[in-house]
Amino acid sequence: MSAPSTRSVVDARGIGRSFGEVEVLHGIDLRLEAGEIVALVGRSGSGKSTLLRVIAGLDDGFTGDLDVHGSRAVSFQEPRLLPWRSVRKNVTLNLKRPDADGLGVRALAEVGLGHRLDAWPLTLSGGEAQRASLARALVREPDLLLLDEPFGALDALTRLEAHALLTSLWREHGFAALLVTHDVEEAVLLADRILVLEDGRIAQDIAVPVARPRERGDARIVELRERILGHLGVGADVPEKETAR
Structure with missing residues (x-):
């Protein structure tokens, strides 16, 4: 850096x-x-x-x-993932960009969740859910x-x-x-x-x-x-x- x-x-x-x-x-x-x-x-x-x-x-x-x-982007103690949306869809929620899906895939790969793109939040461990929360913040490039x-x-x-x-x-x-x-x-x-x-x-x-x-x-x-x-x-x-x- x-x-x-x-x-x-x-x-x-x-x-x-x-x-x-x-x-x-x-x-x-x-x-x-x-x-x-x-x-x-x-x-x-x-x-x-x-x-x-x-x-x-x-x-x-x-x-x-x-x-x-x-x-700015925020990550809370509770990951606050919507259980009816896939991990990928949670990460890109309200992201108004034409390349939103690609950014979400990249962010999830960065946090080690590239293999859980289409998983449901309730199937994630606590650590995985927190990683998804970080990815949701990162995808906004804060x-x-x-x-x-x-x-x-x-x-x-x-x-x-x-x-x-x-x-x-x-x-x-x-x-x-x-x-x-x-x-x-x-x-x-x-x-x-x-x-x-x-x-x-x-x-x-x-x-x-x-x-x-x-x-x-x-x-x-x-x-x-x-x-x-x-x-x-x-x-x-x-x-x-x-x-x-």
């Missing part, structure tokens, strides 16, 4: 969002560069998914200024890929495979990505920067100083993971996933 561009994909200034009297986001300032992967971590209720939905264009009830330069805990429901081995797939797709396509996750290790392994949200504010903006591919046992990765867990108030003797619920 070529050297990262300094062109911004997202410029957010003073983003706020309230639901009734509950203020969920408080004056968020955020800039994402082209080709950059940024992870959002924080406790439940900190505003991660709300911020992602605002940037994705799925929530227009915010205050502040938001500029997104280029196209400048910005928004990922709302896309790997949260996968088992450990399938999650590792999904991490490798996302990294491979990022190298191939060069999109920017905003990843919401509860998994701090996932954030450290995948992201260029990690934003720690607390009560609707960015409390920490941490650059990951280790080039990809990253090894879990790398002392710098271990130290960074513990540092972020400390920001989240998770002690070394407390299982991360139990406290993140």
Whole structure:
């Protein structure tokens, strides 16, 4: 992949969002560069998914200024495949292009589902369904890929495979990505920067100083993971996933 561009994909200034009297986001300032992967971590209720939905264009009830330069696509934790449409038809749903079918075939091949084009969603494994969801996002050739805990429901081995797939797709396509996750290790392994949200504010903006591919046992990765867990108030003797619920 070529050297990262300094062109911004997202410029957010003073983003706020309230639901009734509950203020969920408080004056968020955020800039994402082209080709950059940024992870959002924080406790439940900190505003991660709300911020992602605002940037994705799925929530227009915010205050502040938001500029997104280029196209967007979203992949959620639930693959959200229509059970009455084939995998291929799910991937190209609402894609208004004359070459839509060919793009869908290519995207499914990229995620390792070239042999499941005409399969029904209910016959897919959890990992396969998530791959189909990624293909549905990729077929739109986004400048910005928004990922709302896309790997949260996968088992450990399938999650590792999904991490490798996302990294491979990022190298191939060069999109920017905003990843919401509860998994701090996932954030450290995948992201260029990690934003720690607390009560609707960015409390920490941490650059990951280790080039990809990253090894879990790398002392710098271990130290960074513990540092972020400390920001989240998770002690070394407390299982991360139990406290993140």
